[in-house]
Amino acid sequence: AQSVAQPxxxxxxxxxxxxxxxxxxxxxxxxxxxxxxxxxxxGLQFLLKYxxxxxxxxxxxxxxxxFNKSQTSFHLKxxxxxxxxxxxxxxxxxxxxxxxxxxxGAGTRLFVKA
Amino acid sequence: ExxxxxxxxxxxxxxxxxxxxxxxxQSGHNTVSWYQQALGxxxxxxxxxxxxxxxxxxxxxxxxxGLQFPNYSSELNVNALELDDSALYLCASSLAASGGxxxxxxxxxxxxxx
Numbered sequence: 001a002q003s004v005a006q007p008x009x010x011x012x013x014x015x016x017x018x019x020x021x022x023x024x025x026x027x028x029x030x031x032x033x034x035x036x037x038x039x040x041x042x043g044l045q046f047l048l049k050y051x052x053x054x055x056x057x058x059x060x061x062x063x064x065x066x067f068n069k070s071q072t073s074f075h076l077k078x079x080x081x082x083x084x085x086x087x088x089x090x091x092x093x094x095x096x097x098x099x100x101x102x103x104x105g106a107g108t109r110l111f112v113k114a
Numbered sequence: 115e116x117x118x119x120x121x122x123x124x125x126x127x128x129x130x131x132x133x134x135x136x137x138x139x140q141s142g143h144n145t146v147s148w149y150q151q152a153l154g155x156x157x158x159x160x161x162x163x164x165x166x167x168x169x170x171x172x173x174x175x176x177x178x179x180g181l182q183f184p185n186y187s188s189e190l191n192v193n194a195l196e197l198d199d200s201a202l203y204l205c206a207s208s209l210a211a212s213g214g215x216x217x218x219x220x221x222x223x224x225x226x227x228x
Contacts, residue, residue, distance in 0.1 A: 034216070034217075036219070043204055043219035043220050043221045043222050044157070046219075049216060051214040090157070092156075100162045100211055101159045101162075102147070106154075107155075
């Protein structure tokens with residue numbers, strides 16, 4: 001079965017330190033990969049996506065993500081965390097065949113301490 | 115903020131009732147997808163509409179149905195409500211139905227079934 005795993009329910013990091021939010025997936029073919037962020041009582045906001053090409057993708061608010069095909073991972077990173085980055089982050093995968101279903105991970109709560 | 119709007123913001127229904135949720139897509143977008151996000155979980159894909167036709171569906175029963183109108187706005191209808199239908203319902207619009215397109219989410223409708 002196709003799935004997306006975010007192995008950490010919560011990530012804690014101090015402001016100014018680098019952060020990583022992990023995502024691995026089990027989807028055949030060459031799927032499209034996305035990261036979204038959700039603030040309390042809000043919808044999801046798009047951060048970045050990987051379609052093809054360079055394995056390092058840059059997105060909004062200084063976030064970037066590294067695609068690793070052999071490890072089927074798409075980890076979200078930021079060199080220097082801000083308190084305002086504290087939110088819920090979702091990794092999402094859309095298969096390149098068989099319809100337009102998007103599969104989301106369960107989410108990782110990022111807490112950045114001042 | 116995206117240009118995707120949803121109404122109502124909150125709704126309370128009783129088991130067995132029917133509900134209609136509405137979504138207005140971002141200008142120029144012809145594709146709308148609906149998701150159910152239960153508390154503490156990632157969004158689950160319900161279905162997608164492209165130019166007024168359903169072109170993808172997740173693992174939801176037929177009592178979940180939808181419509182897309184000529185102006186690309188959309189409705190999600192749920193019949194015979196069950197307690198487990200309590201969730202945040204998100205709609206997302208995109209420029210096209212192709213897999214790599216970014217989806218832009220609305221703020222959601224929070225449904226409580228008593």
